[in-house]
Amino acid sequence: QSILTQPPSASGTPGQTVTISCSGTGSNIVSNFVSWYRQLPGTAPEVLIYRNNQRPSGVPDRFSSSESGTSASLAISGLRSEDEADYFCATWDDSRGAPVFGGGTKLTVL
Amino acid sequence: QVQLQQSSPGLVKPSQTLSLTCTISGDSVSSSDAVWNWIRRSPSRGLEWLGRTYYRSRWYRDYAKSMRSRIIVDPDTSKNQFSLQLTSVTPEDTGVYYCARSATFISGWFDSWGQGVLVTVSS
Numbered sequence: 007q008s009i010l011t012q013p014p015s016a017s018g019t020p021g022q023t024v025t026i027s028c029s030g031t032g033s034n035i036v037s038n039f040v041s042w043y044r045q046l047p048g049t050a051p052e053v054l055i056y057r058n059n060q061r062p063s064g065v066p067d068r069f070s071s072s073e074s075g076t077s078a079s080l081a082i083s084g085l086r087s088e089d090e091a092d093y094f095c096a097t098w099d100d101s102r103g104a105p106v107f108g109g110g111t112k113l114t115v116l
Numbered sequence: 117q118v119q120l121q122q123s124s125p126g127l128v129k130p131s132q133t134l135s136l137t138c139t140i141s142g143d144s145v146s147s148s149d150a151v152w153n154w155i156r157r158s159p160s161r162g163l164e165w166l167g168r169t170y171y172r173s174r175w176y177r178d179y180a181k182s183m184r185s186r187i188i189v190d191p192d193t194s195k196n197q198f199s200l201q202l203t204s205v206t207p208e209d210t211g212v213y214y215c216a217r218s219a220t221f222i223s224g225w226f227d228s229w230g231q232g233v234l235v236t237v238s239s
Contacts, residue, residue, distance in 0.1 A: 008162050041225040050214055050229035051163070057225065094163055096224030104180055105153075105224040107163035 009034065010095055010108035017114040023083040026111045028095030030076050034106055038098040040078040042071055045092045045110075054093075055080065082113075090115045118142040120215050120230035127236050128209075134202040134237075137192075138215030138230050145191045145198055146171045151218045153226060154189060154200045158211030169198055170221075205237045 011029040018024040028040065039058050043051035053062055055071045058078075068083045078097075082089055095108040123137045136154070143150055151170040157163050167179040167189040179187050186203040202209060212234050216226035 039223060039225065041223070043226075050216075050232050051226070052229070053225065053227060056227070062227070096163070096226075098222045098224055102181065103178070105165045105218075105226075107165070107224070109162040 008109035009099060009102070009106035010097070012093075012095060012108035012111045014109065015112045015114065017116055018082075018085045019116050020085055020087065022085045023081060024085055024113065026080045026082075026093050026095075026113070028078045028080070028108050030078070030097065030106075032076060033101040034097045034099040035073065035076050035078055037100060040071065040073060041096045042069070042080045043094045043096065044089075045094065047091075051094060085115055087115045089113060118217055118228040120217065120228055122213070122215055122230040122233050124233040125235060126233075127238060128205055129239055130206055130237055131204055134200070134205050134209065134213075134235055136200045136213055136215075136233065136235075137197050138199070139195065139197045140217075141196075143217065145169075145196050146193055148172060149219060151221060152189075152191070152198045153216045153218060154213065155216055155226070156211040156213045157232075158208075160208070161211070166200065166202075168218075207237045210235060210237045 042055040045051040054069045092110045094110045099106040119141045121139045128134045153168040154166040169177045169189045188201045191198045212232045214232045215230040217228040
């Protein structure tokens with residue numbers, strides 16, 4: 007029962023664009039920056055997006071994000087087989103005074 | 117480049133104390149620009165933030181409400197490390213534990229992560 011709600015799974019074929027949603031409340035996504043992480047099996051999460059739409063150096067512009075009200079979305083364009091991983095959203099929650107995460111979305115590239 | 121290296125305790129018995137350390141290279145645990153966190157991932161709870169420590173003229177420690185009665189996160193400036201102690205563990209505390217740095221105080225942005233260590237709570 008994560009604070010932020012993500013679909014448990016998503017899929018797409020190579021070259022497609024896939025969107026992963028992250029739903030929160032007025033105490034988190036509305037008022038704070040959202041980050042997105044990718045986690046490959048057996049490795050630590052790595053940040054793809056921070057401060058809503060900033061990408062660290064080395065993260066391709068195939069990864070983009072957007073926010074609307076209490077929700078955020080991660081879009082992956084030009085889908086590749088190596089994009090198969092778990093994806094998490096995260097932000098700060100004002101009522102909890104703590105960072106909160108989504109439950110994660112397992113992306114399968116068909 | 118910041119690197120975080122975690123110790124690996126492995127198996128912990130129920131009711132005992134889980135202890136982990138995270139050694140920092142490329143930054144200082146006393147940095148006024150960093151916050152040092154513990155996060156875990158488990159099948160039942162997903163990613164869960166546990167607690168943090170940071171230095172802003174003095175040391176601060178913040179904990180997840182659900183952990184507050186049995187968690188301590190401490191800095192060790194002599195070794196440039198920070199640690200996690202979780203007392204009275206149960207099988208529900210089984211998971212992969214990560215240390216992570218955040219560069220901002222109020223944020224879900226963790227820019228450097230340790231490799232993660234699997235902790236199993238079992239008799």
